[in-house]
Amino acid sequence: MIDFEILKKSKKSRARLGLIKTEHGVIETPSLVPVATQAVVKTLDNQEVSQTKSQILISNTFHLHLRPGEKNIKLNGGIHKFMNWTKPIMTDSGGFQVFSLGFGKDLGIGKIIKRPQPANSSKSANVKIGQQPKEIKITESGVYFRSYIDGSKLFLGPKESIKIQGEIGADIIFAFDECPPPTADFNYNKESMERTHRWALKSLEAFRNQGLKSKSQNRQALYGIVQGGKFKELRKESAKFIGSLPFDGFGIGGEFGDDKKSMIKMIDWVIEELPENKPRHLLGIGYLEDIEKIIKSGVDTFDCTVPTHFARHGQAFIHAPEQSSVRDFASGSASQKLDISKAIFAKDRKPLDLKCDCTVCQNYTRSYVHHLYRAHEITALKLLTFHNLYFFNSFVENIRRKIKKGLL
């Protein structure tokens, strides 16, 4: 179980300052949840992750089930001991893989499509009711996948996901859902959402049974997931339904339209319907320029691969303003990003970010990180990952400070 305490509600927005108390410690919210899909923040060890001010990580049921398998993790005393991370952990249910290994893979798209696709593009074709992805099969009871490791078949439904997550042993786990593709039409979304709702009930049931079986109260917390795509009617319906169930908190999943304004609008539709006293987690969203807005909408935690993933592609997030040769990350925002692979950094002896006090910025130059990156040295990815996580966590820390002071 978790306990959620709201310390302060903003008068200027729906933002709130809170504490999520778990068996493995307290999370000050709002908070970023760095992504540790394979029970590791890629390139960093647990101590380094701690030094980036990370409070909680999110790992993944689907990936851990494939390898090393939940039995192995249980044998190791659960995921915390397994990866030697003593702070809180969440696991995603595998619902995102229903999209990323399904329609996402078929269409070559992410869960948000930014630019309108050309009419003849396969990406623009609406996914309609009854349609199935090529490599997985979605059924009433769950989803048939194929292992990308050895091609073996595997089935994941609400019962299976909850059982696996029970053995993995994270503090917060998620109900199994379908993350529908952003190109799905209304009818597809409606059917998918209703199935996700039935899966939510089954997830709750499996979770309850698991608690009874272990003869002690379930130490985990279970979050339900709201879906509904870009459709107001569905988002509202989903938030009301999921919000009425005895979950410990709520995830908001799926797509969020194709521009920033619509994203906030959709999050607002949902949050207006969710109970105030339980934590809300926004799944897989967190471009730097979005963070303040989603927090103002009332999001308590959110996970995003951007700081870690972009780091491995040579991108360092930094404070603005900077020299003109550096492109704006988001126009009008107080931050930018550097592409450290660019030749202009070859002789740049400044730190990645002039205003950052992380150990990377205190000890290394752009010139050095540029060199490591070009030389394909893995330490480049490590230094960038460390800095980006520290930067994002500091950024959110600053937002907490602003809420506390009544500035946001």
Added chain:
RNA sequence: GCGCAGGUGGCAGAGCGGUCAAUUGCAUCAGACUGUAAAUCUGACGCCUUUAUGGCUACGGGGGUUCGAAUCCCUCCCUGCGCA
């Protein structure tokens, strides 16, 4: 000096008479990335322009054979290896 093997776009290295401005890799340049199939993927990469089933210059230099040569022949230059 003799023998052998070679000289191809920034580099490595394919091609061995037409479909070759030339496979591929690297490098370079540009772009993408939001619950991680991701240290990944996409595009450009001789020059010019009215951007095209367009023009020009190109596979060490020069000459030749041929309707047509990076590809065949002659010659010169250069490189590597072996023998004197």
